[in-house]
Amino acid sequence: MIKRFFSCLIAAVLLFSCALPALAAPAEKDYSHLRGTTLNVYNWGEYISDGSEGTLDVNAEFEKEYGIKVNYTNFDSNENMYNKLKSGGANYDVIIPSEYMVAKLIDEDMLAELDFSNIPNYQYILPKYKGLYYDPEEKYTVPYTVxxxxxxxxxxxxxxxxxxxxxxxxxxxxxxxxxxxxxxxxxxxxxxxxxxxxxxxxxxxxxxxxxxxxxxxxxxxxxxxxxxxxxxxxxxxxxxxxxxxxxxxxxxxxxxxxxxxxxxxxxxFVDSMCVPKNTENKEAAELYINFMCREDIAVANANYICYATPHALVLESDDYDLKGNEILYPDESQMPVTQIFENLDYExxxxxxxxxxxxxxxGNSIMDAYVGLSVSLALVVIYLIYKFIKKKKREAYY
Amino acid sequence: MNKQSSLMSRLAGAPYLVWAALFIIVPLGMVAYYAFTDSEGAFTLANLAEISKYKDTFVLSIWLGLLATVICLLIAYPLAYIMAQKGPQKQSTMTMLIMLPMWMNFLLRTYSWMTILEDYGLVNTLITSLGFEPLQLINTRGAVVLGMVYNFLPYMILPIYTVMLKTDHSLVEAAQDLGGNKLDVFRNVTIPLSVPGVVSGFTMVFVPSVSTFYISQKLGGTGTILIGDIIETQFQTANNFHLGASLSFILMILIFICLAVMNRFSDDDGGVII
Incomplete structure (x- = not known):
């Protein structure tokens, strides 16, 4: 009897201890093994809240929280980013290209599939920005700004x-x-x-x-x-x-x-966070993407960048300075006709x-260049002839 | 003994040979390879045929490069001459002053010219506050040439100065003893002896000026697209390495021709005859 009671007790304890983490699911996964690693983030210039003028320094915050060093660099065009990625050697863990470049990268099998169980905050992205043409099955991207x-x-x-x-x-x-x-x-x-x-x-x-x-x-x-x-x-x-x-x-x-x-x-346009296939720290990359979608961080970024956000919680947050801004978020009647870029074929x-x-x-009018070059050329020729004649004369003299 | 020393010298030269093969010959071969192939790697002349579209751009680049080089020469030559006459103390100060801007980043120097030349920049603010009409300074050819002269001037001054410094002063004295006045000495001794410096200065200014893209992008506006800009677009934006390589290839040949012409000025007897 006692034995039975004990086994029940043990079973209950076991069950409870199994259920406990499940019950506390929102609690963070353990990422302590990533401490001391480096995460390479490649983003547009001026495209993250960086601590200037009293804003939140998002990367420093991430480093403080997880002990992962963020190596943050900028690009100034999608094409530039693509060339850097394609030429190899440069290792990036998180990149933030625009939609047509995402399409190209997926086409060329350069992006890694994300494990969305590591990115629970993806749920806050508005449905209308999910599953767009470049990533219809929602496997590779998490929208960052639109x-x-x-x-x-x-x-x-x-x-x-x-x-x-x-x-x-x-x-x-x-x-x-x-x-x-x-x-x-x-x-x-x-x-x-x-x-x-x-x-x-x-x-x-x-x-x-x-x-x-x-x-x-x-x-x-x-x-x-x-x-x-x-x-x-x-x-x-x-x-x-x-x-x-x-x-x-x-x-x-x-x-x-x-x-x-x-x-x-x-x-x-929609700029999305993605992970290149050759990443060496995918887990940290997913952690970073999830972190970027956390409400306070997303609000800080949206306030700093001033672009429209696809994040549902930000739109309702009272800390969001541009809440309801009619230029970023025109209502249906004011909404302009829009077209989205697709990846053009090579030709x-x-x-x-x-x-x-x-x-x-x-735009180049280049008459002056032609005239100038011809005059210089003429001068050179005249000089060379002059030199030649002089040399001949000298030879004759000796 | 002799044999051994030649072996030694060959060994000593080996690292350079390896370096040259790896980083000069191989890249040149790659440029040529890309210039004559299409995206599938098959041989083609299409890239070279497409270049005819850019002939105006080539002409403009060479013209502006030449203009900048000549202006550099006109500024640098007297300066180098004066420097070479000064005492050692002053010389090292002046060399230092010429080198000083080169320690600053090239991009930064060009960027600061933007601030100076802009429509509401330093110069125009000054002019308008004196009651004159503002001038169109930035986005002109003049601004591009100015940028080239400013950035590359030290490369003209230093070689000329070095050559003048090494000139045997007894030659000048001999000319004076033979009754030459100052102008004669300058014309018949100083100038001919400094030609090697001028030629190397010419090369060092002309080559980067012709192929620059940053200066023209920042200071040139819409009217001054140089060949460097086109090449940059092919690699950075268009991802068409083949056209980019063939443009570079042609540019190399053109520069080579220009320099060959320039070298005609420096052959030995030519120097004496001037």
Missing amino acids: GMVGLIYNTTMVDGPVDSWGIMWDEQYAGKILMFNNPRDAFCIAQCYLGQSVNSTDTKDWDAALDLLKKQNPLISSYVMDEVYNKMEKGEAAIAAYYAGDYLTMYDTNPDLAFCYPKEGVNY TQQYMTMLWNELKIE
Whole structure:
């Protein structure tokens, strides 16, 4: 009897001890064995809350909490990141590319499948950002930020409300217009204006877009990426196409700036956290991704970056400074037409780059170079002849 | 004895030979390989055919590079001459001052020119506060040439200065003894003897100027796309190594031709005849 009682007791204790961790499931898994390891994170510039101006230093927080050293580096374009990854040698554990680059990476089998049991915070990502075209089975990516491109203009220099990309072709603003300095985004604006698909594989469509961009070329001050901040904030340029989130940053410095989503449509992007296949610390990478989706961290990042967030808890958080911001989160009636980039096939991509180079060279008027070079060449020839004659004379003299 | 020393010298030269083979010959071969193949690795001349599209860009790059080099020469030559005349104390101070900016990062130096030349930059703020119309400084060819001159000037000064310093002063004295006035001495002795320095300075400024992409991107705006920019795009954005390599290949040949012409100036008898 006693024996039976004991065995029951032991069984109960055993059961309880098994059930205990299950009951306490939200409690963290044990990650102490990862202490002292290094995690290589490769992200866009200015794309994480980094502790400046009293914000939360997310990477330092992660290091403090888990004892994993974060080796954090930046890239400035998806293509740049891809080249670094492709050329090998560089080992990254977490990368944050945009949707079309994710599609390319998955296509080329360069991403590792994530173990979502290690990323419970994935549940907070809004369903409308899950299972998008590049990762329909939700195996590889966790969305980090989303956003749209729009038109930024200086109200002291531009008259009237603006609602169309057409203003970027308005000669009235010649020399005061800034355009994206990367082919995909620049073509996108022309394509939206023409009402084409940004993922067209028809070279005729691209040619038409090129013609439009060539028309714009003489009106442009310069093709820029992050230099746009400086130029718009100082009023050096009147009109620029850039990301909505960045407008909010510029507006803080220069309240004369205004923003709109042109009616012809805009590009819409999703940047996601992924793990490359050659990672050496996948467990820590998943831990990091989960950490980035923790409410307080996600709020800090969203406040810092100013891009729209796909995180449900952030949207409702009272600590979120941009809660309900109508530029980042326009309501249904204000929502512009959007197109998302897909990965272009190799031929189309090469064709686009070729056109892009053609566009940029077009602006070069090089008469002076031809004249200058011919004159220099003539001078050299004259000199050499002169030298030759002199030498002959000398020889004759001796 | 003789044999042994030649063996020794060969052994001593071996590391350099290995280095040269690994890091000069092999990369050149790779550039050539990529230039003449397509993405499947088959032989093709298509990359080279495509280059005709970029001939204007080549011309512009060479022209701006040449302009920058000549300006560098005009600034550097008198400076090097003056430096070589000074006492040792002053010489080392001046060398130091010329080297000093080179310790700073190249990108940073170019970036700071942006701040100076911008529409609302330092120069224009000064001009407008004096009541003049602001000037278009940045995004012009002039700005690009300025950037090249500023960044590469030390590479012109130092070789000329070194050569002048090593000039045997007794040659100058001999010319003076033979009744040459200052101009004669300068024209017939100093200039011919400094030609090797000029040639190496020319090379060291011309080559990086022609192939630069950073300076033109930051200071040149839309009107000044150099061949370096095109090559950079092929590798960084377009991922078309083949076209990039063939562009580099042609650029190498063009630079080689320019330098060969330049070297015509430095052959021995030519130097004496000037």
